[in-house]
Amino acid sequence: MAALWVAGVGRKSLTVVASGAPRREFWSRLRKEKQPVVAETVEEVKKEPILVCPPLRSQAYIPPKDLQSRLESHVKEVFGSSVPTSWQEISLEDVHMKFSFLARLADDLGHAVPNSRLHQMCRCWRRLLRVPWTAERSNQSILKEISPEYSLEGLMLKLKLQYFGHLCEELTHLKRP
Amino acid sequence: MQQLVRAGARAWLRPRGCRGLSALTEEAVQSAEKPEPLANAGPQAPVLRRCELPVPLHRRPVQAWVESLRGYEQERVGLTELHPDVFSTAPRLDILHQVAIWQKNFKRISYAKTKTRAEVRGGGRKPWQQKGSGRARHGSIRSPIWRGGGVAHGPRGPTSYYYMLPMKVRVQGLKVALTVKLAQDDLHIVDSLELPTTDPQYLMELARYRRWGDSVLFVDLEHEDMPQNVVAATSGLKTFNLIPAIGLNVHSMLKHQTLVLTLPTVAFLEEKLLWHDSRYTPLYPFRLPYRDFP
Numbered sequence: 001m002a003a004l005w006v007a008g009v010g011r012k013s014l015t016v017v018a019s020g021a022p023r024r025e026f027w028s029r030l031r032k033e034k035q036p037v038v039a040e041t042v043e044e045v046k047k048e049p050i051l052v053c054p055p056l057r058s059q060a061y062i063p064p065k066d067l068q069s070r071l072e073s074h075v076k077e078v079f080g081s082s083v084p085t086s087w088q089e090i091s092l093e094d095v096h097m098k099f100s101f102l103a104r105l106a107d108d109l110g111h112a113v114p115n116s117r118l119h120q121m122c123r124c125w126r127r128l129l130r131v132p133w134t135a136e137r138s139n140q141s142i143l144k145e146i147s148p149e150y151s152l153e154g155l156m157l158k159l160k161l162q163y164f165g166h167l168c169e170e171l172t173h174l175k176r177p
Numbered sequence: 178m179q180q181l182v183r184a185g186a187r188a189w190l191r192p193r194g195c196r197g198l199s200a201l202t203e204e205a206v207q208s209a210e211k212p213e214p215l216a217n218a219g220p221q222a223p224v225l226r227r228c229e230l231p232v233p234l235h236r237r238p239v240q241a242w243v244e245s246l247r248g249y250e251q252e253r254v255g256l257t258e259l260h261p262d263v264f265s266t267a268p269r270l271d272i273l274h275q276v277a278i279w280q281k282n283f284k285r286i287s288y289a290k291t292k293t294r295a296e297v298r299g300g301g302r303k304p305w306q307q308k309g310s311g312r313a314r315h316g317s318i319r320s321p322i323w324r325g326g327g328v329a330h331g332p333r334g335p336t337s338y339y340y341m342l343p344m345k346v347r348v349q350g351l352k353v354a355l356t357v358k359l360a361q362d363d364l365h366i367v368d369s370l371e372l373p374t375t376d377p378q379y380l381m382e383l384a385r386y387r388r389w390g391d392s393v394l395f396v397d398l399e400h401e402d403m404p405q406n407v408v409a410a411t412s413g414l415k416t417f418n419l420i421p422a423i424g425l426n427v428h429s430m431l432k433h434q435t436l437v438l439t440l441p442t443v444a445f446l447e448e449k450l451l452w453h454d455s456r457y458t459p460l461y462p463f464r465l466p467y468r469d470f471p
Contacts, residue, residue: 051376051378053249053383054250054386056385056386057386095240095256095258096225099225099256100223102253102256103223106253112242112253115240115241115364116360116362118241118256119237119240167460169468170460170467170468173466173468
């Protein structure tokens, strides 16, 4: 009898699948009292702690007076014992170190380096102390020291051979089908 | 038996919001304590991305923060390197203008058409004799100087304004647009577009908190792999739009105030856009298969 009743229920749900309203009415008859109360309290309790937006921060940034000491402490935290003579001349070439240092600094000061200026924060930090977040461009002077070591003739030969190879490959590739 | 059926029905008919909220509580608990085992937690495992494609010797990669959309305050989840020839190229505003105008005009077909004096009904007979009537001489009542006559130099039929800019110009336009967005702090890199809710209000508040602006363009890699939450949230908003990476174009980038790219999208764009710098001239159209086409 239970099996027949289940089969009956199953048939009814199958026939009613296409139309949503009779299905909803059918099931709502079974648990009208329970569902609305439970769902509402559950939703109210769960919504509040998550989707609350923190208060808007002000865009004005005033560097604190103890900026130097804060920078020094962060440098020591991140770089530890591998700090050279003056902590102001650390190099931020390593991406991991750079990220950890700048993230800690941003969390501490409440102001982060914008994306457009991140690539300029690489070497000397004295300018950071004088005028925060308006770093001067001096990368070219550093990069002038790097002299590329390759010959133009070798490069030309390499390009010619590459083109020849490319032509042969593409033409044979075309001919096959 | 009845209890089993009821339980099954309840599970089947439970609204999606409840399931999402139960997942939310777990995430809230985890984010409050910050012990997340995934690679996009804060100080424990920063998301660092190096530029895979070769960078020219005289240039250094540009960098950007990797953010996360999962929480309001997850603004520095990692650091990524961006190729300088894509994200720090010369700011060619003329190329941007060319490409934007091309995008606007190449699809345009103007259907305006007017009738000339030959097409206007009537006007085959000379209205009055040449001499003797005292009036001005006319040959037809539908000439352009007559009221009701044809138009002399009007629009003639559907006109197409189709033209194609060279492929390299269009590619350069995309690179310049990305450069401009990064240089003006309107570009944000995100590890993935996963949101904690489907609520569009969450996205709006997030954009307001992070000061992104009124309109945001989200770019994911593939149309099929977009998370459901962000699809539902952006479909409910007018100024927050979601496109796949192949749909990125200069007009959309200029129209939206902020551009949000995912890390896979950045890799995809770099590969596709840089290939044109060092490719050979096509021996046959690119729509046919090439061995090294990205």
